[in-house]
Structures are given as structure tokens and as C-alpha cells.
């Protein structure tokens with residue numbers, strides 16, 4: 001019998017978790033605020049998705065479709081997939097958690113990378129596993145470092161491609177090499193939350209890798225380009241037996257009716273999505289060049305945000321820039337928790353927001369310390 005405790009005690013690992021801290025939303029005392037801290041789209045959701053959301057409000061007394069059929073069908077149609085390989089989640093965060101709970105147990109290891117998305121570590125610990133963090137190279141996921149960290153206890157590998165908060169990506173031939181080098185029972189999670197934004201010939205979100213391998217899954221989100229962060233819509237494309245295992249564990253109604261309806265309408269409105277991609281492609285380049293021209297280092301990004309590195313000079317550090325920008329209503333993301341104590345991440349916003357940040361940072365860099 002276990003020792004008697006004076007109060008309920010969480011399982012080992014739970015209290016090692018540092019709770020996720022979302023991006024700031026407020027700039028106290030500033031009338032107009034531009035929130036560029038959570039990689040949300042400046043375009044909002046498609047009007048068709050908003051209409052579907054409103055219509056879902058007519059019947060709040062009904063349970064949603066536990067299979068999210070309408071949404072899975074829409075995803076399958078747009079991407080040319082079989083619905084049997086698609087599982088939807090309450091944000092992709094839920095799917096990342098389910099993968100850990102299903103494939104990891106006490107003593108098992110999950111590999112994550114130096115600047116990787118913080119949810120992976122949280123979910124590995126929550127499942128009772130041990131996170132093993134490997135170095136990145138030039139702020140980019142390093143396939144060799146991951147392969148070198150594999151042990152007989154490894155059960156899962158998480159990479160975001162493109163990565164957050166760096167905005168860098170791993171080309172498809174490198175992902176193939178990673179898959180080929182992993183033991184067959186290790187599940188490789190390709191988190192492609194920003195895939196829609198990428199414009200590179202050597203990038204592949206994961207559709208092909210999942211189709212041809214039994215140990216690869218891809219997760220996607222509607223929180224970024226589809227503008228449905230508030231509704232929590234994510235999906236996974238994976239082998240049928242992985243989908244089956246997760247289906248046994250998830251809540252029976254994990255997707256709410258509004259999320260199902262709005263998600264389906266959003267993904268079918270690809271004309272709306274293309275506008276968002278074009279805007280992003282234009283502004284990623286403009287913002288990067290503008291910041292470089294005022295002496296800031298920017299990590300080249302293929303996503304909808306840029307990681308900006310500040311000089312290690314009194315009065316010019318990231319914390320100083322953060323305070324200066326916030327006082328003008330521009331909220332960026334501090335990324336100390338990701339291993340970047342002197343950098344800020346800026347999501348691409350409207351033209352007005354982007355020009356505003358450029359003007360403010362130009363003033364910040366030019367002023368005396």
C-alpha cells in the first residue's frame with residue numbers, strides 16, 4: 001500500500017510543468033492596440049465561416065456530431081485525403097496531448113528541440129514521460145541531433161515545420177532522412193501549424209510522408225491562416241491505427257458544433273485563404289528587409305511571423321524594445337521561455353500595423369540609450 005498523504009498529490013512530473021503563458025493582449029493606457037503576439041491572421045475568418053458559426057447558434061441544445069463528419073469531409077476534399085485518416089481536435093494542442101497520452105508512459109522519452117513549441121514538453125510531462133531536448137543548428141531543427149538522441153526508451157519525436165518561434169523549416173528530403181533513421185515504433189509528429197504560409201519548393205507539410213509510412217502523423221490548425229483561433233479547431237492526418245487509438249481516448253464530443261461548421265466553411269473558401277497568403281508573402285519580405293536596414297538581425301522566416309534579435313547594448317535590448325513598442329500599442333511576443341532572452345517575435349499584421357512597428361523600431365534604434 002502506498003504511503004498515506006495529507007492531501008491529494010499529482011503524479012510525478014506534473015509539478016515540473018510550467019503552465020503555458022499565452023501572448024500578451026493589452027497595452028495599458030494605449031487607445032489603439034495591434035496584437036502581434038500570437039500569430040493570428042490580420043484578415044479574421046472567412047465571412048462564410050462567420051455565417052456558419054452564426055447558424056450553429058440556432059441549435060445549441062443539440063449535441064454535436066461526435067465524428068465531426070462535415071469538417072473531416074471538407075478537409076478530405078480540399079487536401080485529397082481519405083476521411084478515415086483524419087481526426088479533428090479542440091485545437092491541434094488537444095491532438096498533441098492525445099498523442100502523448102496514447103503513445104507515452106512512465107519512463108518513456110519524447111524528443112523535442114532546443115527552441116521547439118512549449119506545448120510538446122508540457123504534454124510529454126503530463127503523460128508521465130521524460131522530455132529529451134536536443135540542440136538546433138542555426139535556429140533550425142537538426143535531424144542528426146535528433147537521431148543521435150534516440151534511445152530504446154524513445155517513443156515520440158515532435159518537430160514543428162515550419163518551427164515556432166524561429167520561422168525556419170526543414171526540407172522534405174531531411175524529414176525523409178529523419179523518418180528513415182527512426183526505429184519503426186517511434187512516432188514522428190510533424191506539426192505543420194504554419195504550412196499554408198510556406199512558399200518553398202523543397203517543403204512538404206507531411207501529407208506524402210504520412211501516406212507512405214506507418215509511424216508519421218501530421219497535425220494542422222485552423223487557428224492561424226483560417227482565423228478560427230477562438231473556436232479551437234485542429235486536425236491530424238495519420239495512419240488508420242493511430243487515428244483509431246486516439247479515437248478511443250478523446251472526449252466523444254471533443255469538437256463543438258460551431259467549430260465543425262465554421263471550420264468546414266473556412267477551409268472550403270480557398271479564395272479567401274489565398275489573399276492571406278499573398279499578403280503574408282509580401283510583408284514577410286518587407287518587414288525583414290526594413291528591420292535589417294535599421295541594424296536588427298532577423299531569422300529568415302517562411303511562416304507568418306519573424307523572430308527579431310536585438311543588440312546586447314544598454315537600452316536597446318529586447319525588453320527595452322518590448323516596453324517601447326507596447327507603449328505605442330504594438331504588442332509583440334517575448335520569447336525568453338523559448339531560449340531567446342534578447343529577441344521578440346512579431347506576427348505579420350495589417351499593412352498599418354506592420355508599417356507602425358517598422359516606424360516605431362526605427363525610432364527605437366535611432367534614439368540615444
Ligand SMILES: Cc1ncc(COP(=O)(O)O)c(C=O)c1O
Pocket residue numbers: 038039090091092093094117160163164191193220221222223229232233234
Ligand atoms: C507550432 C504550433 N503548433 C500548434 C499550435 C497550436 O495550435 P492550436 O490553436 O490549433 O491549438 C501553435 C499555436 O501557436 C503553434 O505555433
